[in-house]
Amino acid sequence: MTSTTLESNVAADTGAALRFITCGSVDDGKSTLIGRLLVDSKTVLQDQLAGVQRGGETDLALLTDGLSAEREQGITIDVAYRYFATAQRKFIIGDAPGHEQYTRNMVTAASSADAAVVLVDATKLPWAAEVGDGEVVRRELLAQTRRHTLLCSLLRVQSIVFAVNKLDAIDNAALAFERISTALHDFAGAAGVQVAAIVPLSALKGWNVVTRHADWCGYEGPSLLELLEQLPVTAQDEAVPFAFPVQWVEKFSSSSDTSQGRRVFWGRVAAGQVAPGQTIAVMPSGKTATVAQVLNHVREPMAVHAGHSAGIVLDRELDVSRGDWLLAPDAFEPVREITATVAWLDDEPLVPGRIYWALQGHRWVKAKVARIVDRVNITTLASEPATQLEANSIGDVVLALQQPLAVLPFAQSRTLGSLVLVDTASHKTSAAVLVRPAA
Incomplete structure (x- = not known):
């Protein structure tokens, strides 16, 4: 063979x-x-x-x-x-x-x-x-x-x-x-x-x-x-419109030569690329601004591509904090309901009506399990009707979000298409959530 x-x-x-x-x-x-x-x-x-x-x-x-x-x-x-x-x-x-x-x-x-x-x-x-x-x-x-x-x-x-x-x-x-x-x-x-x-x-x-x-x-x-030694590495989401989850806000950096005294928004570019002169929209406020400067991980001014850390300076002061997203304007339509495949990891079963914290990037929102669509039978690989998902099950569910999120199908973007569900009481990681295309 x-x-x-x-x-x-x-x-x-x-x-x-x-x-x-x-x-x-x-x-x-x-x-x-x-x-x-x-x-x-x-x-x-x-x-x-x-x-x-x-x-x-x-x-x-x-x-x-x-x-x-x-x-x-x-x-x-x-x-x-x-x-x-x-x-x-x-x-x-x-x-x-x-x-x-x-x-x-x-x-x-x-x-x-x-x-x-x-x-x-x-x-x-x-x-x-x-x-x-x-x-x-x-x-x-x-x-x-x-x-x-x-x-x-x-x-x-x-x-x-x-x-x-x-x-x-x-x-x-x-x-x-x-x-x-x-x-x-x-x-x-x-x-x-x-x-x-x-x-x-x-x-x-x-x-x-x-x-x-x-x-x-x-x-x-x-x-x-x-x-x-011959296997390929995973390509970054450079073909997807720009998306950037804000991880840390550096307030009025002392490095005035690079930030002009403005705040620097640090994080890792999730999709696309960012360069000076780009227009961005802040999620969730919807406010827009122009990118004045982009710093790489060692504070050198340069354009930064998906998968790499960046510091972004805007041309005007906006209310931006950890958990917000900087996005390409009009490229994403925030939604409050998503259909997703979940890998259920909690010992307590997933049942409709339960509320969890959903984490996307560094943004936390409440998510309610609206309904369970089906469950995958690990042995036969067939989709079966289900009223709950037990530990280590894989199935499709519908989640209702308390606040809108900008998402893409996971098949299109690993970062924008994935969330984590966290139990609100125990703070345990309950599920990996992979967004499916809208019906």
Whole structure:
């Protein structure tokens, strides 16, 4: 079997650091895989290796599982980020937990990732089961494998790679990889998920992780690291009209040479670009002004594009504070009702009538659950009627907002199309909200 890769990977921008996460079900080997990447790429110091010894052997998972509770229980609880680089590229890795109760941590990591490596434990699947005259039973993937893949797809993670792990523990590894690959392709096709590649590997032994393990499982493609070196980074929303969430207001800066004594509005450009001379509108007041000057993150005057920090000075004083948005005039129509796909992360179920805080950028507004449209069945991928959404469910809802927000469909803009719901009493993050196109 040859590698399954997207043709667009050939045009990858490998000059920028790639942010990727490892995810999947519990004990699929995510932390061990990251440890193997770090060790075999020679980015771990000897004293670090000495600190992760257990019984005279190196426990690679301990390189990322740093919390005392993680080491005691042998599980990943919070997202652990690690940095490493090869001669070809820089990487930022997020090791996401596999337990259902920590799905909110996985969603947080995936929301800013360029790629996801979804691990599949070959030893947990009934890949060898046959009935009758050699008829193979339908392959069922683990629920958390399906859930994490769907969440990555919903969150617009550009490249999704399936890594079939622990094949070294199976006698007929080639047959196992073939059948598991078929199951993954069937699931991805039914779910509308684009698959960048399916790679057989052993994180424990290092096969196909950094270097290729020749003539194994019928696979002739690149190693996982070679593949990651070629994946594209997520393009910023530069084709979308200008949008800028105000994070901090610097009042009458002492740097009079750059701000002319006016207030500087700092934040990160969410969409489009900003340059002196542009007309902007303030949301929610609706007042307009002209951009007098734009400063980059080191206070140099220059135009700033989406994805980069900026300080904006206006030609006149307006009432602008943290949480407001600076927008291209007439480019957005603020709405007070949105239809959205939600990944429900709270232990308390989502029911119609409940009120939450909704966060977009740095702006907080009250949001009422007007109705639940449907819920996705993780097993069949079918939309089903629902009166509530339980923890870790995915479904479509209608939200009524107390104050209007400028939004775009999430498929068009990651920033303008996403919100977070927060419980008003417990202050827990309850849901990731992805805006759908208006009906």
